[in-house]
Amino acid sequence: xxxxxxxxxxxxxxxxxxxxxxxxxxxxxxxxxxxxxxxxxxxxxxxxxxxxxxxxxxxxxxxxxxxxxxxxxxxxxxxxxxxxxxxxxxxxxxxxxxxxxxxxxxxxxxxxxxxxxxxxxxxxxxxxxxxxxxxxxxxxxxxxxxxxxxxxxxxxxxxxxxxxxxxxxxxxxxxxxxxxxxxxxxxxxxxxxxxxxxxxxxxxxxxxxxxxxxxxxxxxxxxxxxxxxxxxxxxxxxxxxxxxxxxxxxxxxxxxxxxxxxxxxxxxxxxxxxxxxxxxxxx
Amino acid sequence: xxxxxxxxxxxxxxxxxxxxxxxxxxxxxxxxxxxxxxxxxxxxxxxxxxxxxxxxxxxxxxxxxxxxxxxxxxxxxxxxxxxxxxxxxxxxxxxxxxxxxxxxxxxxxxxxxxxxxxxxxxxxxxxxxxxxxxxxxxxxxxxxxxxxxxxxxxxxxxxxxxxxxxxxxxxxxxxxxxxxxxxxxxxxxxxxxxxxxxxxxxxxxxxxxxxxxxxxxxxxxxxxxxxxxxxxxxxxxxxxxxxxxxxxxxxxxxxxxxxxxxxxxxxxxxxxxxxxxxxxxxxxxxxxxxxxxxxxxxxxxxxxxxxxxxxxxxxxxxxxxxxxxxxxxxxxxxxxxxxxxxxxxxxxxxxxxxxxxxxxxxxxxxxxxxxxxxxxxxxxxxxxxxxxxxxxxxxxxxxxxxxxxxxxxxxxxxxxxxxxxxxxxxxxxxxxxxxxxxxxxxxxxxxxxxxxxxxxxxxxxxxxxxxxxxxxxxxxxxxxxxxxxxxxxxxxxxxxxxxxxxxxxxxxxxxxxxxxxxxxxxxxxxxxxxxxxxxxxxxxxxxxxxxxxxxxxxxxxxxxxxxxxxx
Numbered sequence: 026x027x028x029x030x031x032x033x034x035x036x037x038x039x040x041x042x043x044x045x046x047x048x049x050x051x052x053x054x055x056x057x058x059x060x061x062x063x064x065x066x067x068x069x070x071x072x073x074x075x076x077x078x079x080x081x082x083x084x085x086x087x088x089x090x091x092x093x094x095x096x097x098x099x100x101x102x103x104x105x106x107x108x109x110x111x112x113x114x115x116x117x118x119x120x121x122x123x124x125x126x127x128x129x130x131x132x133x134x135x136x137x138x139x140x141x142x143x144x145x146x147x148x149x150x151x152x153x154x155x156x157x158x159x160x161x162x163x164x165x166x167x168x169x170x171x172x173x174x175x176x177x178x179x180x181x182x183x184x185x186x187x188x189x190x191x192x193x194x195x196x197x198x199x200x201x202x203x204x205x206x207x208x209x210x211x212x213x214x215x216x217x218x219x220x221x222x223x224x225x226x227x228x229x230x231x232x233x234x235x236x237x238x239x240x241x242x243x244x245x246x247x248x249x250x251x252x253x254x255x256x257x258x259x260x261x262x263x264x265x266x267x268x269x270x271x272x273x274x275x276x277x278x279x280x281x282x283x284x285x286x287x288x289x290x291x292x293x294x295x296x297x298x299x300x301x302x303x304x305x306x307x308x
Numbered sequence: 309x310x311x312x313x314x315x316x317x318x319x320x321x322x323x324x325x326x327x328x329x330x331x332x333x334x335x336x337x338x339x340x341x342x343x344x345x346x347x348x349x350x351x352x353x354x355x356x357x358x359x360x361x362x363x364x365x366x367x368x369x370x371x372x373x374x375x376x377x378x379x380x381x382x383x384x385x386x387x388x389x390x391x392x393x394x395x396x397x398x399x400x401x402x403x404x405x406x407x408x409x410x411x412x413x414x415x416x417x418x419x420x421x422x423x424x425x426x427x428x429x430x431x432x433x434x435x436x437x438x439x440x441x442x443x444x445x446x447x448x449x450x451x452x453x454x455x456x457x458x459x460x461x462x463x464x465x466x467x468x469x470x471x472x473x474x475x476x477x478x479x480x481x482x483x484x485x486x487x488x489x490x491x492x493x494x495x496x497x498x499x500x501x502x503x504x505x506x507x508x509x510x511x512x513x514x515x516x517x518x519x520x521x522x523x524x525x526x527x528x529x530x531x532x533x534x535x536x537x538x539x540x541x542x543x544x545x546x547x548x549x550x551x552x553x554x555x556x557x558x559x560x561x562x563x564x565x566x567x568x569x570x571x572x573x574x575x576x577x578x579x580x581x582x583x584x585x586x587x588x589x590x591x592x593x594x595x596x597x598x599x600x601x602x603x604x605x606x607x608x609x610x611x612x613x614x615x616x617x618x619x620x621x622x623x624x625x626x627x628x629x630x631x632x633x634x635x636x637x638x639x640x641x642x643x644x645x646x647x648x649x650x651x652x653x654x655x656x657x658x659x660x661x662x663x664x665x666x667x668x669x670x671x672x673x674x675x676x677x678x679x680x681x682x683x684x685x686x687x688x689x690x691x692x693x694x695x696x697x698x699x700x701x702x703x704x705x706x707x708x709x710x711x712x713x714x715x716x717x718x719x720x721x722x723x724x725x726x727x728x729x730x731x732x733x734x735x736x737x738x739x740x741x742x743x744x745x746x747x748x749x750x751x752x753x754x755x756x757x758x759x760x761x762x763x764x765x766x767x768x769x770x771x772x773x774x775x776x777x778x779x780x781x782x783x784x785x786x787x788x789x790x791x792x793x794x795x796x797x798x799x800x801x802x803x804x805x806x807x808x809x810x811x812x813x814x815x816x817x818x819x820x821x822x823x824x825x826x827x828x829x830x831x832x833x834x835x836x837x838x839x840x841x842x843x844x845x846x847x848x849x850x851x852x853x854x855x856x857x858x859x860x861x862x863x864x865x866x867x868x869x870x871x872x873x874x875x
Binding site for chain 1: 334512513514518522525526527528530531533546549550551552553554555556557559561562563565566569570571572573574575576577578579580581595596599603605690693695696698720721722723724725726727728729730731732733739740741
């Protein structure tokens with residue numbers, strides 16, 4: 026099956042602001058899937074709610090636009106049911122770090138073979154610009170005329186503290202590098218966290234592409250967590266690339282002893298089963 | 309009560325009375341009796357007071373009495389609390405060296421001619437060259453000796469159980485059993501049920517939760533996601549302990565929200581999956597239930613009810629979450645609520661839940677209760693599995709096609725199939741988000757239409773009893789068991805109308821009864837009467853006569869008999 030980027034396009038009108046980072050993120054995502062020769066019907070996207078979630082009708086594939094904060098657990102359920110499919114959770118900094126931060130933490134430690142794209146535009150944009158834990162300190166935002174009161178969450182630092190198997194950081198203004206990062210994330214057999222520094226021209230004007238681009242430093246992939254930590258702790262610069270990858274950690278499904286050697290997926294196993302052996306076992 | 313015999317073990321949590329009760333249940337069953345076992349225990353690991361009560365009879369029973377013929381206690385608190393549950397001429401065995409009964413209990417014992425026997429299980433265990441913990445087995449042997457039943461039957465259960473454990477001295481267990489038998493020669497108990505059913509040793513003893521797990525396995529469930537919460541937890545245990553044989557993925561999720569989202573993700577892909585919880589966890593799941601309603605992704609949730617709101621009485625029973633099940637989730641969408649009453653129901657209704665959920669693409673909530681989840685039912689066998697109904701098409705174009713019955717084609721995400729967007733935003737037939745007036749109206753109506761077809765397809769409530777009853781109880785869940793057991797004792801013209809398909813509600817039978825002028829009594833294991841409210845809402849009939857119980861305990865047979873006596 027020959028696959029072209031147009032296979033991933035839809036006829037739905039774009040509703041993102043001019044200059045929104047989502048345009049490039051979608052281009053990179055589509056290009057990555059085409060490069061990996063994935064047909065849209067082989068891909069499941071679990072979209073969160075927010076500007077990123079509004080991308081659910083702008084890309085082909087089996088897409089679910091579910092609940093705010095819950096893109097990750099839905100994606101995991103889908104993956105376990107049929108691991109032959111490529112499963113991608115698409116979520117913003119609001120949904121990922123606020124409403125559903127527990128899911129991110131436990132998904133990293135469980136290491137499901139799922140890729141998560143965190144669109145980090147440093148605010149809740151779809152509800153017209155509220156602060157998130159990645160909003161720049163002191164910035165005045167909706168209903169916070171004196172600026173953000175709370176501290177920040179450094180996504181990289183959080184992820185690296187959890188013994189992840191894959192953490193990468195991309196930049197929406199660099200779709201070429203982002204394409205490569207997403208490809209690596211999808212290829213990685215484990216939970217791939219990809220944070221994307223996303224331009225928001227409406228609610229995060231301070232961080233324009235000029236400002237952000239000057240801080241970008243591209244790095245090579247490492248399996249040395251100390252080096253990776255140095256990258257994420259240096260907040261003056263933005264290090265992009267596959268920041269950390271550990272191929273030694275087995276993914277969740279591979280650890281399931283009762284699924285060893287099974288040639289079928291759960292979705293292929295729905296039928297009536299005899300239970301007499303189980304009934305006798307629990308007597 | 310004449311038709312049955314009751315034995316209760318009392319101890320503190322962690323003393324092993326469940327193990328003793330398990331031996332006794334099986335041994336009684338294997339001796340040819342129908343058994344039913346009920347557990348009370350506190351929400352602690354060590355301490356408090358707990359009981360394991362076994363009722364047995366020569367006919368089918370599935371509820372308990374409040375009075376017991378033999379009480380065997382191995383902790384002082386349980387003896388304090390349970391002394392007054394012993395019947396006239398009953399027997400109390402205990403192993404508490406310097407125990408003195410309270411003034412009230414002493415009087416009660418005297419008035420009711422109860423025989424009290426202290427057994428020094430610790431000393432006897434020592435004599436048997438066994439550790440003090442095996443004193444429990446001495447107590448078990450003593451109880452069995454009172455029943456004058458074949459010793460080998462009980463011994464077989466004990467030996468079989470301990471043979472599976474490592475480092476247990478089986479011979480010492482046998483010596484302890486024997487010491488228990490020897491120690492009790494001087495006491496006689498009367499009133500053992502007479503008839504003994506032949507071949508009954510092949511019957512099974514199952515909790516409601518085990519039956520749910522078995523039903524799920526039989527019905528093709530391939531993944532289970534849950535967060536522990538009494539009384540749903542033991543579904544996790546059963547599916548976990550058998551996953552090697554079944555290949556089911558059993559995942560303990562980090563929260564109920566995660567569990568239900570994972571279940572929905574798996575169902576979306578086409579694997580049958582479900583989650584189970586109790587009231588508090590269910591509250592956390594409600595947003596996802598609404599999402600299932602809107603996205604039309606099938607979803608199955610078991611709601612194991614316990615007593616109270618908040619944390620409530622975590623290890624006790626009740627039926628006060630019907631409103632939660634009926635109203636969980638914002639917005640308007642169709643749903644189905646089912647309620648199990650016993651082990652066979654639990655086994656069948658979980659399969660029915662999957663069939664309805666997939667066919668109608670709606671959330672289905674299966675209600676159960678601690679009384680059903682954790683009590684031990686004695687059944688001959690489980691029925692053959694229900695035929696799997698999924699309502700799937702092999703491929704399609706419009707995922708949310710507007711149809712006459714509201715059910716749109718659903719096909720599974722798979723390589724080569726037409727892709728689609730499953731959207732929790734209001735959407736058009738393709739799943740694309742919309743704010744269009746006509747789209748919003750037609751989609752809302754399409755979804756609601758599904759409940760009309762569902763209501764037509766579900767069975768009517770089942771009536772038990774004579775053709776021309778003077779009183780008919782109407783209820784759902786475990787109330788059935790106590791009422792049916794009471795009907796076996798009291799031959800008045802009592803009927804019982806039992807609902808297991810709760811919503812949509814079939815009101816025809818209620819209307820019929822009302823028209824005939826039969827006296828109807830609503831029986832509910834709660835204070836406010838949510839089921840009566842639902843009946844009124846759906847049928848227009850207000851039932852003023854109610855029998856409610858909301859003390860954390862299920863209905864006992866005596867509760868029903870007492871109520872009838874006064875009518």
